[in-house]
Amino acid sequence: MAPEAKLSHTAAMILQAVNAGYVYGFSVMEMTGLPSGTVYPAMRRLERDELIRSQWEQQSIADAEQRPPRKYYKLTRAGKLTLEASRKRYPLLGKLIPSEEVEAL
């Protein structure tokens, strides 16, 4: 999808959350306050449009921590460009989900 493609505010929030380091579905839900029925399909659509990409965690890592492997999401180059365009459209996006918050953790 072209970088200048229009994103809804919800999609832009999810993109901002993933960019901020909330890289799996539940953490995006927690950060954005969006329900599960909204977040997961939206992330699939963002993935379909190649704005984010997903990757399953290695089984060995999950086994070592005695939990199921989880799916991580990451912004693509097109996703970063789209997010930049969306930030201009939604100036408060950065304040709602600051990137530094996760980076400081």
Place this chain on the structure above:
Amino acid sequence: MTLRPAAAFHGVDLAILRCASLLVPWCQRGEWWREWRSELWHVRQACTPSHGVLWSAENEVTLFCLGAFKDAMCLRGQLGRKPIPHATTMGSAAQCVFLLVGLIAMSYGVALLLPGVSSVRHFQHYRDARNLVLIQDARYPGDSTATISVEQYQSWKHRRQDLFDDFAFYRMTRESIYDSGHTAAPGTIAVASTNLFAMLGLPIRFAASGGESQRGMPRLILSDAMWKREFGHDPHITGRVVQLGTNAVVVDGVAPEGSWRLPGKVDGWLLASDTKSIADGQGFVVAHLKSSEERTWGENWLMAAPNQDGVMADFSCVSLAESTRGPLDLFLFAVFLACLALPATTSLPLGEYRVSSQKLSWSKRLRRWGFLGCKIALLLPIIYFVSLDLAYLHTTVNRTSSENLQIVSAFSICLFGLRWVLRDQRQRCPVCLRRLTHPARVGEPSRNFLAWNGTELICVAGHGLLHIPEMETSWFNTQRWLYLDPSWNVLFADPGLASASYF
């Protein structure tokens, strides 16, 4: 063994997720089930205490699980749905083809339900019908009246003939058929000479191999309708002895549906080997012309011949080739007439876009002509079946009226159908074959000398505009196509834009 409450809640949550996963399209189900289970573990870790049960936490986890149903419904909604705006599918070539195929299916379905259509579709031409004639007294118009006496038939049959080499006779009578104690079934019986079926070349179903003829009884051929109605489709009907009036006769087979096209609606044919069995009365005579390359006979001609009293009389001879035309012949004749009449009712050119700055590729031109051919090819079966449906809707209508009705309806539908095909083709975009939309009036009649006046149509995919003049002038006498270059695309529906907004 005791069941821990947390484990029970976890089991319920998994069951909810499993139910939700069943709603997910099959190809994505495994992936979603895996992700939901993984996320559930983390949700449970984040929300619930490590020991005991906290209702508010379990409620939060359950809400997460119930959200999976929303995910699943969303995925189902997206399944197989392309984000194409309605405007771009409306009036497409595929939609037109589907519509025509639907009409074929509908008209064919109706044809299957109508017994009259079924009968006429199974009609088989008579053997050597070109040399078969029905002889009638010329004083009586039409062929519905029996005009030839048995004596007349006898005199022709036993006299040396120059024109004919064989004669067959039949006479209509009402008789009741009794079948081994069953109630009588009244029907119209054609008492006929034994050579009638052989002369016409009519096939006989379940025909006997000759054993029954040794009984010395007259043979009865049942009509398909009588066999089904009174004998319950019995495949072993041949050889059964039934009572026809006061005489015992042996059933010798069944005439196929729609095979009888001579005057009279017949339920059975009694093949009498001697003229005494035929008895007195007026009937019909079918004669077979001697094959001759020098002589050609028309469809209907007069013949002078001595009658049984030795007095010369006029007889009309009607060719069976003319009177036993099948429905396909009538249909082709009607289509031929409609094709002749078409240029008088509409202009034939498809609006070849002479003032075009852009040449269409060969593949696009071929596709356009292929679409036109496809429409005409799909139109023909519609005309055929609808005309048959209309002609044979009522079984009470006689054969001649039904044939006339078939010709008239096939001609009318074909004429208007072809007009529609041409008009539809002219109003389609030559690039994408969609129907042009949004007609707009342009100009005024008074400005015809300086500009043009007519209707402008537009292709919703943005390929161009079609200008149709209201008044034909020497400088604007046919419709013109104005191609639009890609810079106009921003004005038109773009399927890609539909996927750009998310919620």
